[in-house]
Amino acid sequence: MTTSSFPRRTGLVCLIALACLAAPLAASAADYPAKPIRFIVPYTPGGTTDLVARTVGQKVSEKLGQPVLIDNRGGAGGNIGMDAVAKAPADGYTIGFGAISTNALNPHIYKSMAFDPRKDFSAISLLGTSTIVLEVPAVSPIKSVADLIAAAKKQPGMPYATAGAGTSMNLAGVMFAQMTGTELTHVAYKGSGPGINDMLGNNIGLMFDNLPASLPHIQAGKLRALAVAGPRRSASLPNVPTMAEAGLAGYSIEPWFGVYGPAGMPAAVVQALNHAFTEALALPEVKDKLAQAGFSARGSTAQELSALTQSEYQRLGEVARKAGMTAD
Numbered sequence: 001m002t003t004s005s006f007p008r009r010t011g012l013v014c015l016i017a018l019a020c021l022a023a024p025l026a027a028s029a030a031d032y033p034a035k036p037i038r039f040i041v042p043y044t045p046g047g048t049t050d051l052v053a054r055t056v057g058q059k060v061s062e063k064l065g066q067p068v069l070i071d072n073r074g075g076a077g078g079n080i081g082m083d084a085v086a087k088a089p090a091d092g093y094t095i096g097f098g099a100i101s102t103n104a105l106n107p108h109i110y111k112s113m114a115f116d117p118r119k120d121f122s123a124i125s126l127l128g129t130s131t132i133v134l135e136v137p138a139v140s141p142i143k144s145v146a147d148l149i150a151a152a153k154k155q156p157g158m159p160y161a162t163a164g165a166g167t168s169m170n171l172a173g174v175m176f177a178q179m180t181g182t183e184l185t186h187v188a189y190k191g192s193g194p195g196i197n198d199m200l201g202n203n204i205g206l207m208f209d210n211l212p213a214s215l216p217h218i219q220a221g222k223l224r225a226l227a228v229a230g231p232r233r234s235a236s237l238p239n240v241p242t243m244a245e246a247g248l249a250g251y252s253i254e255p256w257f258g259v260y261g262p263a264g265m266p267a268a269v270v271q272a273l274n275h276a277f278t279e280a281l282a283l284p285e286v287k288d289k290l291a292q293a294g295f296s297a298r299g300s301t302a303q304e305l306s307a308l309t310q311s312e313y314q315r316l317g318e319v320a321r322k323a324g325m326t327a328d
Contacts, residue, residue: 119278131296
């Protein structure tokens with residue numbers, strides 16, 4: 001063997017070895033999906049995320065030809081469920097329902113985080129945006145945002161309910177108190193359902209909630225919507241003003257949600273999931289069903305969701321620090 005042939009043979013062996021290692025991954029990506037996909041929703045059943053996951057998941061299942069199994073894992077403001085996603089094999093068979101809270105806000109308000117949303121996930125697609133509604137029981141004497149501000153100034157420490165500490169609803173309450181110069185006391189429930197039940201029982205007089213959970217009770221006349229927190233009125237509540245229209249110029253918060261997988265997923269698998277989700281979200285029956293519940297369905301490229309995650313992480317970090325927000 002000549003000295004010059006040894007490097008060539010060594011290089012050839014290395015290339016063959018690399019090809020052999022890459023072959024199973026390429027084959028698995030080409031055959032994807034070959035078994036059911038677990039879709040972790042990091043919140044309790046019955047809320048906005050559960051409704052969206054089950055509605056969209058059914059259509060994704062039809063497009064991919066495999067069941068999409070919804071796995072509700074609530075707790076710690078969504079951190080428990082998304083941590084399970086981050087630590088799952090990066091093969092596309094475990095994905096998660098991320099949100100503005102889990103993937104942008106929580107790292108700034110929880111003392112300990114098991115994952116870094118900037119590094120530990122593969123972005124797949126935006127799912128859309130929801131609406132936060134400010135509401136009171138129907139029997140409340142408070143009829144408007146101006147009434148609420150006046151009442152809160154007379155009663156420092158007025159309690160308000162949300163679906164949990166560190167949620168976008170919690171953020172909405174903090175921003176409201178900051179901009180109105182009022183002092184409100186946050187009462188964190190384990191999901192929207194328990195908070196709504198206490199509102200219906202007149203056990204608490206104020207709540208910031210995701211609209212899909214509260215909308216049926218508003219439409220039934222059991223809860224009174226004072227305003228919505230987003231930049232525009234909700235099609236489900238066309239007569240309810242935005243916070244800005246109600247006198248809080250510049251107030252706007254619009255929760256967003258997206259699909260994430262573990263970091264390091266094969267590009268072909270990300271693309272397959274992205275196509276299935278964006279196509280499902282564009283279906284008129286999906287958009288209409290979710291719109292009736294106060295959710296605006298909208299898909300995106302994986303790159304768009306990744307960029308949104310990074311920019312919102314920075315923006316909400318500044319908001320949380322300024323407000324002194326914490327969650328344990």
